Amino acid sequence: MxxxxxxxxxxxxxxxxxxxxWSALGVLGxxxxxxxxxxxxxxxxxxxxxxxxYEPRIFDEVMDWLVANGSWIDIQRLRGILRDKDKxxxxxxxxxxxxxMREADERKWKNLSRSCRSQEFDGSxxxxxxxxxxxxxxxxxxxxxxxxxxxxxxxxPQMRPRRMTRQVPITSHNTLRFLLRAxxxxxxxxxxxxxxxxxxxxxxSEVAKAIGISxxxxxxxxxxxxxxxxxxxxxxxxxxxxxxISHERWxxxxxxxxxxxxxxxxxxxxxxxxxxxxKVWVALNEIEKEGITDYMRSSKLRDSLDLVGSGFTxxxxxxxxxxxxxxxxxxxxxxxxxxxxKIFGAR
Numbered sequence: 001m002x003x004x005x006x007x008x009x010x011x012x013x014x015x016x017x018x019x020x021x022w023s024a025l026g027v028l029g030x031x032x033x034x035x036x037x038x039x040x041x042x043x044x045x046x047x048x049x050x051x052x053x054y055e056p057r058i059f060d061e062v063m064d065w066l067v068a069n070g071s072w073i074d075i076q077r078l079r080g081i082l083r084d085k086d087k088x089x090x091x092x093x094x095x096x097x098x099x100x101m102r103e104a105d106e107r108k109w110k111n112l113s114r115s116c117r118s119q120e121f122d123g124s125x126x127x128x129x130x131x132x133x134x135x136x137x138x139x140x141x142x143x144x145x146x147x148x149x150x151x152x153x154x155x156x157p158q159m160r161p162r163r164m165t166r167q168v169p170i171t172s173h174n175t176l177r178f179l180l181r182a183x184x185x186x187x188x189x190x191x192x193x194x195x196x197x198x199x200x201x202x203x204x205s206e207v208a209k210a211i212g213i214s215x216x217x218x219x220x221x222x223x224x225x226x227x228x229x230x231x232x233x234x235x236x237x238x239x240x241x242x243x244x245i246s247h248e249r250w251x252x253x254x255x256x257x258x259x260x261x262x263x264x265x266x267x268x269x270x271x272x273x274x275x276x277x278x279k280v281w282v283a284l285n286e287i288e289k290e291g292i293t294d295y296m297r298s299s300k301l302r303d304s305l306d307l308v309g310s311g312f313t314x315x316x317x318x319x320x321x322x323x324x325x326x327x328x329x330x331x332x333x334x335x336x337x338x339x340x341x342k343i344f345g346a347r
């Protein structure tokens with residue numbers, strides 16, 4: 001498989017995957033909820049803004065979703081994830097927040113818009129094209145750019161939400177996080193419970209790393225939840241306290257609310273996984289531009305793809321394993337092709 005074909009395969013399957021995830025949350029399209037994992041909107045949003053530059057339709061449909069359903073987004077958690085992102089992602093997120101200040105909730109998005117601005121743009125240079133062709137070439141500069149995006153140095157046609165997105169359907173294990181946010185509000189309590197409902201238990205530092213919230217905030221939330229008597233504690237090792245819950249009691253309660261599948265959903269560390277997928281995409285574009293040797297190409301791919309493979313392996317999903325370092329480059333890419341189609345491709 002050529003470098004271009006491999007890049008195109010990755011991009012097409014990732015875009016199909018993102019369509020499937022957002023459709024499950026109410027974006028117009030074929031809603032699918034067969035995937036066994038809990039959807040995580042904050043890291044998915046940032047990854048979609050990055051990859052949606054190659055598919056304007058999904059970018060704009062997600063913007064429409066944010067106008068209708070942006071109240072579900074945890075801004076504090078989103079800002080925490082943004083700390084590890086580059087200036088381009090920060091400006092892109094700031095432009096989205098500025099647009100939502102005008103079209104949705106100014107108070108919710110105002111501080112995020114300010115904190116994402118890395119520099120001032122007066123729009124005199126026309127800005128950098130927001131969208132690209134799938135092959136990588138930039139879209140033409142718009143003569144009537146959207147002012148919110150242009151204020152962050154990004155040129156795109158005027159954005160007008162269609163307001164056709166459905167409300168988030170809290171009807172399956174995919175949307176467990178939304179159900180808990182409806183019950184406990186945005187923040188660390190809901191995130192802690194998502195983790196505990198998909199694990200046998202966890203120490204505060206372990207839970208904090210997984211949910212993308214500070215250890216202090218996570219520990220405070222777990223202590224407060226334990227006062228209810230429905231979140232329990234046990235001692236592991238020397239003075240190490242682990243928090244856990246009775247899955248049977250909690251799922252009985254939640255299933256009577258609106259969850260239709262009682263099978264325990266799968267936890268995936270989407271914060272780490274979307275970050276790894278972003279690195280794969282950067283590596284694929286670097287490989288294509290540099291025209292490097294097969295050995296260096298394989299090495300770059302392995303370094304980034306191993307992060308993706310290990311993330312899914314820890315989840316316990318039935319996936320094709322990635323080959324070891326001893327495998328020849330062409331065989332490795334063929335195995336990863338099967339991996340990408342199995343995990344991200346349209347079912």
